[in-house]
Amino acid sequence: MARTEINTLGEFGLIRHWTDQMTLTQPSTKYGVGDDAAVMDFGQHRTLVTTDLLLEGIHFNLEYVPLKHLGYKAAVVNFSDIYAMNGTPTQIVVGLGISARFSVEDMDELYSGIRLACQHYGVDLVGGDTSASMTGLTISITCIGQADEKDIVYRNGAKKNDLICVSGNLGTAYLGLQLLERERIALRGQTTGDHIAAFDGREYLLQRQLKPEARRDIIEALRKANIHPTAMMDVSDGLSSELLHICTQSQCGCAIYEDKIPIDFKAAEVAEEMNLNIVTCALNGGEDYELLFTCDLKDYEKLVPIDDIYIIGHITEADNGCLLIGRNGEQLPLKAQGWQAFESKDTTEE
């Protein structure tokens, strides 16, 4: 039998490869594979479902990730997928595979983080499956959410001249990870645990990596301002990768401006210290869990007063391609160089 390596297709290639031949037969299935969440019609509202699998050594490194933070993050990244459909997360189920290295107290910590996230976002934990694992910790969370059909925002609705917007700032979670990795390597073999001092004044970067939040506030602000995005997704793999998804699914091109991409001051400082290009970090870093969305040009006036939303470019015709316009007006094609599920051993997540 032929052997094709998994990494030749990549995550999205694989998913297409496996799901292309599937026909959807349930009348309640409104939208299947291909967005932040699936959409079902079970009555007056639509039901949204999304799932994330987090594996030790791939998605997290327990040398510097506290279990409580890990639990919080594992829940929040799922909520973020539901918000990215303009929905409200309502329930989660949690699957845990636990190796003998972990104690009940360890798992209490993990659960206290999951619980905290549930309380903060008003989500119910309604079920799960717990078992032993041969090696390491496995966390599988599936999140259910709700939305009215008219409110749901898919990835495929962007159209020419739409504004491209992003919340918060980008690249910060990636730089937080670089700080943690640098300390881990520096401290290898040492017994003291005082490396936290090295992070002084950079707690925000660590928090962005270790305890991200989902942008419920942005969803609420858009609703309040009566703005309905034409396309939306959350930035988990990196801005370039996500924007290319929106353009592919919406059959359009885009132009974004390097000097409009929101960057945190401390993040820029750390990037310089580490000899990293901050714009590359912002384009490809991933794990920021900010919202990337497009909206109609007529919403411009309503958009401007909203805190923490930045207009970074606009949608063009497909023929124009997907472009990054540099500070001197040079045009570079956008490339998805973010998190590749089968290429890297980086501790980032889909």
Add this chain to the structure above:
Amino acid sequence: MARTEINTLGEFGLIRHWTDQMTLTQPSTKYGVGDDAAVMDFGQHRTLVTTDLLLEGIHFNLEYVPLKHLGYKAAVVNFSDIYAMNGTPTQIVVGLGISARFSVEDMDELYSGIRLACQHYGVDLVGGDTSASMTGLTISITCIGQADEKDIVYRNGAKKNDLICVSGNLGTAYLGLQLLERERIALRGQTTGDHIAAFDGREYLLQRQLKPEARRDIIEALRKANIHPTAMMDVSDGLSSELLHICTQSQCGCAIYEDKIPIDFKAAEVAEEMNLNIVTCALNGGEDYELLFTCDLKDYEKLVPIDDIYIIGHITEADNGCLLIGRNGEQLPLKAQGWQAFESKDTTEE
């Protein structure tokens, strides 16, 4: 910090420990942790959700489990949980963690099994998450289902004098596993693959282990006969364990009769050959995915004509305890000696 080993609490102890302090706040959450599936109200029907995590080396051994069968089984065990609530499975999402040992062709096999199960049971695959894994294969499936509120059967509705019924036969999947394990050990170090011959005439036992079915037919037969079970669950951990769950949650006792437990003839033959007690296998073997249910005594006449359902005892008051009545009338207390998620390295599943 104190260290409590995970196996001191056991799976159900752990789940209680982690979820006792959780309050449910979403109006749509109708039932959380504690049954085969959670129940939500999203409109005219109830929505059911269940999740299963399958880990290589814990839940399956790829030395003798073909990937296509594994995919089929991973989907079917979730459908079984939805049927056990008297619901209909409608959608699944699949999370996969894949180590470099696997090729695209391997995962095609796995997916072809998942797809076959979906086609056979009319379920849509609507989403997922795929990533690399450091070691082995991880499969996480969450299944969504539907039921009318009045149709849902929980574990807590059994009452005194109810009949205790089980479908199919028990212990067969466990004996199939023993056959496969025996051959694996016998063939260690050999290069030929002709061991299938050793299974001649025992294909049914292997099929019960490798490619189980969910008992949709029993659910349909009960509906047709207008029988509404008072309590129900699927037999994944073993009859004793499941019956104790029903009695605990329904606050009642039970008496089941050794000679009424349905046993397959070939399974009995293999048990004898292996020096195993077939009744112990039936009580504690697990993975049969048959339905265990209780129903009102008045349904007796309607129950008898239905194929492949066996009445094995009746519900008593809680004070009487949970008893197995032997062939000579001796009374033994029922004990949950089935699959313990944190005790054994057996390749069985929750």
